Amino acid sequence: MSLRRFRHASFVAALAAFPFAPFAAAGEGDPQPVVSASVEGDSTISGVPEGEVLWDQLENCTFLATSSQDFTDFGVETECADDFVVPPGVSWALRHIVVDGTYFIFAGPADSVNVVVYESSMGLPSSPVATYDGLTPVAGLGDGDFVLELPAALLLGPGRYWISVQAVMPFFFQGQWLWHVRHGDTELERVFRNPDDFFHTGCTDFDYASDCGFIVGLEKPDHCFALLGEEIEECADLEIIKTASKSRVPIGERLTFILEVSNRGLADAVDVDVEDAIPDEFDIVSVHKPAGWTSSELFGEVKFEKDLMLAGESAVFEIEVRALRARQSVTNVATVESDTPECDPENNEDEVTVRIHSLSDPGIPTLSTLGLALLALLMAAALLRVGRGAL
Numbered sequence: 604m605s606l607r608r609f610r611h612a613s614f615v616a617a618l619a620a621f622p623f624a625p626f627a628a629a630g631e632g633d634p635q636p637v638v639s640a641s642v643e644g645d646s647t648i649s650g651v652p653e654g655e656v657l658w659d660q661l662e663n664c665t666f667l668a669t670s671s672q673d674f675t676d677f678g679v680e681t682e683c684a685d686d687f688v689v690p691p692g693v694s695w696a697l698r699h700i701v702v703d704g705t706y707f708i709f710a711g712p713a714d715s716v717n718v719v720v721y722e723s724s725m726g727l728p729s730s731p732v733a734t735y736d737g738l739t740p741v742a743g744l745g746d747g748d749f750v751l752e753l754p755a756a757l758l759l760g761p762g763r764y765w766i767s768v769q770a771v772m773p774f775f776f777q778g779q780w781l782w783h784v785r786h787g788d789t790e791l792e793r794v795f796r797n798p799d800d801f802f803h804t805g806c807t808d809f810d811y812a813s814d815c816g817f818i819v820g821l822e823k824p825d826h827c828f829a830l831l832g833e834e835i836e837e838c839a840d841l842e843i844i845k846t847a848s849k850s851r852v853p854i855g856e857r858l859t860f861i862l863e864v865s866n867r868g869l870a871d872a873v874d875v876d877v878e879d880a881i882p883d884e885f886d887i888v889s890v891h892k893p894a895g896w897t898s899s900e901l902f903g904e905v906k907f908e909k910d911l912m913l914a915g916e917s918a919v920f921e922i923e924v925r926a927l928r929a930r931q932s933v934t935n936v937a938t939v940e941s942d943t944p945e946c947d948p949e950n951n952e953d954e955v956t957v958r959i960h961s962l963s964d965p966g967i968p969t970l971s972t973l974g975l976a977l978l979a980l981l982m983a984a985a986l987l988r989v990g991r992g993a994l
């Protein structure tokens with residue numbers, strides 16, 4: 604599979620036109636790193652795996668390319684990033700990242716590639732969602748058109764993110780890796796940073812490329828990349844864990860059933876119902892719920908409800924009961940469900956089993972039960988003796 608790109612010759616002149624810091628250790632006439640360059644590239648990227656294309660910004664790529672590199676010999680770095688948006692109602696399992704890049708000055712190859720996916724705040728990258736240091740491209744290490752495979756699928760819920768790709772290599776004598784810029788105006792403008800301001804752009808932290816002095820002749824330039832993986836229906840993962848305050852209780856005494864409910868999925872759960880059918884062997888004494896929940900009870904069926912349970916939210920419920928009659932084992936099942944699709948229905952039900960004993964039978968072997976056992980043993984021995992006598 605290959606993804607086609609189309610470059611616009613009219614952007615050949617779109618060069619960075621501002622000074623970069625001369626490389627101090629270089630001699631006169633030595634090659635100098637550049638922050639941006641115009642480089643003609645190939646028209647296809649090869650080695651792209653089969654898979655659903657989640658985001659495609661590989662069209663309308665220009666000759667312009669910008670430095671995004673950890674210069675291991677200089678101890679400085681540049682980092683470019685661009686944004687993408689996971690639409691409402693779905694989640695993405697991101698597996699592959701394809702970037703259109705190029706080597707410059709020297710022919711590479713990169714020692715490795717760093718990828719960071721950032722959250723977005725105020726229209727700029729903020730905290731990293733995931734950091735992948737030292738990836739080896741599965742294809743394209745030789746020509747700089749990296750096909751990167753994440754070690755495990757990265758699950759991303761709806762919203763805006765930023766992705767940065769950075770080659771790790773020394774300038775001498777592997778050169779530079781530059782990430783191609785496209786004329787696309789897709790979502791927000793690409794961003795750049797150069798923490799020690801090696802290139803005198805003034806952007807020591809992420810800022811829009813046009814605010815870093817890049818003269819590109821493009822309205823809101825993007826970077827050339829594509830994301831592959833699977834789009835999955837957004838789901839909630841409600842879980843219920845049911846326990847009892849004790850495993851055995853005498854008739855007439857109380858115990859408490861505890862229900863711990865949480866939403867472990869990426870999606871908020873709508874119209875959540877927690878139900879616990881208290882067995883006939885118990886009388887309900889009291890019901891405790893967190894703020895924001897309603898509760899009702901009908902013929903021993905306790906129900907807790909909430910309109911919206913956010914992703915990551917949890918709640919603990921307590922149902923205090925009194926034991927009515929003796930039973931070797933009583934199983935109490937509780938369930939949770941909502942109107943939002945479930946990622947994992949297996950953990951939406953849990954049960955606990957308790958024993959109810961009479962006051963005279965605390966549920967552990969007593970002298971009387973031991974006495975009964977002894978009697979049975981003696982009778983068995985007597986029967987054996989009678990049997991032998993008959994032979």
Ligand SMILES: [Ca+2]
Nearest residue numbers: 644703704748
């Ligand atoms: Ca390329």
Ligand SMILES: [Ca+2]
Nearest residue numbers: 686789791825
């Ligand atoms: Ca963009």
Ligand SMILES: [Ca+2]
Nearest residue numbers: 840841947948
């Ligand atoms: Ca679940």
